[in-house]
Amino acid sequence: MPVFDVQQFRQQFSFFQHNPGWVYLDNAATMHKPDAVVSATSQFYQQHNSNVHRGAHQLSQQATRLFEQARTTVCRYINAKSSEEVIFTSGATAALNQIAFGLMHTVLGAGERVLLTQLEHHANIVPWQLHCQRYGVIIDVVPLTADNQLDMTAYQQLLERKPKVVSFSHISNVLGHIQPIDAMLALAKKAGAITVVDGAQGVVYKQPDMQQLDCDFYVFSGHKLYGPTGIGILYGKKDWLEKLTPIFAGGEMIEQVSFVNTTFNKLPFKLEAGTPNIAGALGLAAAIDWLQLYNTEQLIQHKLLLLKEFYNGLSVIKGIDILSLPVHNAGIVALNVSNEHPADVAELLNQQNIAVRSGQHCAMPLFSYLARPGAVRCSFAAYNSLDDVNRCLLALEQAVEILTA
Template sequence: MSGFDVQQFRSQFTFFQLQPDWVYLDNAATMHKPKAVTDAVQRFYQQQNSNVHRGAHQLSQRATTEFEQARDIVASFINAKHRHEIIFTSGATAALNQIAFGLMHTVLQPGDRILLTQLEHHANIVPWQLHCQRHGIHIDVVPLNSSLQLDLAAYQQLLLQKPKVVSFSHVSNVLGHIQPVQQMVAMAKAAGAITVIDGAQGVVYQQPDMQQLDCDFYVFSGHKIYGPTGTGVLYGKTALLEQLTPLLAGGEMIEQVSFVNTTFNKLPFRLEAGTPNIAGVIGLGAALQWIQQYNNNDLIQHKSLLLKAFFSGLAQIKGVDILSMPVHNAGIVALNVDSEHPSDVAAMLDQQQVAVRSGQHCAMPLFSYLARPGAVRCAFAAYNTLDDVNRCLLALEQAVEILTA
């Protein structure tokens, strides 16, 4: 029996106190922030606003201490071996861009191959394309099986082509399907590939352990795990981080500059150009500290309960085409209503104050593969309740009646 109290959890979020009529199911896009996070951000701006690492005064020193404490919190949260393996970015997109750019000419050479999957977010496709097309590097794609899970037999065959880099999502941002990341990392490493995991959706589902997972890079966004927008983490093993060419230059990433030559700072600073999002990073540290007071298995069990009720209710509504599978699902359900446009369905739900997302969810290649114009996406978080599920189902049933009348 789970000891999780959803009402106590939900009470930590000011949004639900001020907007009690909303059913918020757009959590895969961004999550609401607990008071512990908004308080930490507000406290920084009101009491110690100052730049980090370079000021001579006490305010700057205190800001630097809190900023670097957040790095320690992140390193501990994902069990990184060293604190300098945590690079702060503006989000998972920026982190993936840094990896794709940074590996060119240091690791990736003309004629090399990289391996992606059919499930990927644009942020794990386009950065590779920008550089691969220019430098003669080929991209292969792992297909899906009939259950819309990755085809591991095809994956194994593609690994025989010896890709230099294998990059894939921990959890599909469209379907919610959880990938067997530990198995996939082991298979890729056996083939000699560098492994990159897009953990934007995975980090909130299951706290990742870098020592157990043993991937080379893992990235995530702060706002997907109750933290502020504009924050993200690029984790990388030291040897590979040192091989990355910095994407951005200036500020703290520099050790010595002349008009003839420039030398870069040590990790993590060499990959953190300019003034960082100091308040955001402090807020991210607060978010990770806050979430650890809850048992992650309790959160998973609660979302599983919501998913079971949602899938059960969807089965009673005629005309609903469900793309997601209930098994190995992190809490995201993509669906359509007969031939109705997803935006029309989402607009009907919005009229009843049920917040979802519609469209192609930054995964156009996946929807082309599925031969669908898009989907309505309902994404659950630990603060959602069975009442949220029932209200969404009722709104969806009414939308179907109106749109298909």
């Protein structure tokens, strides 16, 4: 197998030609898009623009064909049983809101329980909370161990309370830790729970296989998988998708409408009200096609090499407080410089054209647990190089000198 050529990979992204000199380590927020994705979205508007599933004319039929082909591409990529199980949404947040809302109206009732974890993104907390408070559903939370991993003993104990739903992230967006997803799903299923996986960070790390994972729902956003913003996927097993009450209602999702009653369209359309993000769906399919030109294992190994070098470099800088573990890590490192505010550190990095994120990363309950005001997050992608790692390390070293002088 030829060795992974990071420069060749990076050349697929015009962004880096337009922004030479930037070290982009904010990939957990959003990734850059290869030219193949940018072309696919602009080509739709330039050559095929029409609404889908509506027009009698050929242009609309062509747009519909492209849109449905994009669904098939996603279906194959995640190994869903059928494309009815693949719902286009605007992103992971919208998908999680749909699940929480949809189950609350049909499956969950007062006194029943939903199990979340301490390290969830707000998108996997607040939708549940909104509806649980209204319907009297109880939320339990799996705590972390002293080294910031999920406490699996506590998880098993909380499963004894027989939660109706267990919802957790595949990979923590703050710490980068890869959750023991197979074990967690097996235990949740044994306890009879409906399983929801927030794959927003998981999907880019490794191609997820729905039939192997066998979770009931899996969600992700296109923009974290080299795709466009404003498009995402709600995967669900057909039986569960059938049970969801649609969060949005309107055109396309209906079968019959009168002022007395409405019946819904079949899947997947029942959960796709209104005009979808057609160009976004085509862009996501293009991202998947493009990504499949590469060997996933090589991309993972490259990221792990960057991570190893980063940890090696961090270990000799005094005053760095690392919150993420180096093992079972997908390429995200949360850290602080002594007791300095993370925003100050990020600004010093920004002054050297190094893009990282600082703050609480939409995970306030995690930071309450960690007893930190926030963290600087360096997140790596396959287009990052060892030079990027070294520049970030040098800038962090200088930040320590400046801030702790």
